[in-house]
Amino acid sequence: MKTLFDEETRKELIARIQNIPEDAQARWGKMNLYQMLMHCTTWEQWVHGTGTTVYKQGFLGKIFGKMALRRMLGDDKPFDKGVPTSTQFKIKETSGDISQKKQDWIQLIESYENYSNPAFIHDFFGKMTREQVGFTAYKHTDHHLRQFNS
Structure with a gap:
């Protein structure tokens, strides 16, 4: 299974980010390109502990989170198209500097080389291993x- 702790995987993802055209349209979902880039950078900041989010697992996550995590990580199958987005990562802003947001996201992807955030708790899955x-x-x-x- 691919991981962001692998240098070649990070390079592959960075190339894919760089190749997203500025006029790209979503194949599914409600986000436009700028919103997706903001969503992903905000999510990465959360994982790295550089955002402003407080870590807390939700009630349903405490009941079903570990089971769902095992199922999700049980194979290389990509996420389904209809996976819900946590409200803290829904972006209302619809436009901005796409080029800058791509660069911000790339820097966060690169930072997995030195990842360390033992305090991270996923809002649904709970405490996770590295x-x-x-x-x-x-x-x-x-x-x-x-x-x-892409």
């Missing part, structure tokens, strides 16, 4: 790149 973080971060990134045909 390995689980790497797999989940890859699947999340891949999901949104496929969403925009």
Whole structure:
């Protein structure tokens, strides 16, 4: 299974981010390109602990989170198209500097080389191992790149 802790995987994802055309349209979902880039950078900041989010697992996550995580990480299958977005990562802003947001996202992807955030708690899955973080971060990134045909 691919992980963002692998240098070649990071390079592959960075190339895919760089190749997203500025006029790319989503193949599914409600986000436009700018919103997706903001969503992904905000999500990465959350994972790295550089955002402003407080870590807390939700009630349903406490019941179903570990089971869902095992199922999601059980194979290389990409995320389904209809995976819900946590409200903290829904972006209302619809326009901005796409080139800058791509660069911001790339820097966050590159920072997995030195990832360390033992305080991270996923809002649904709960406490995750470093390995689980790497797999989940890859699947999340891949999901949104496929969403925009990259």
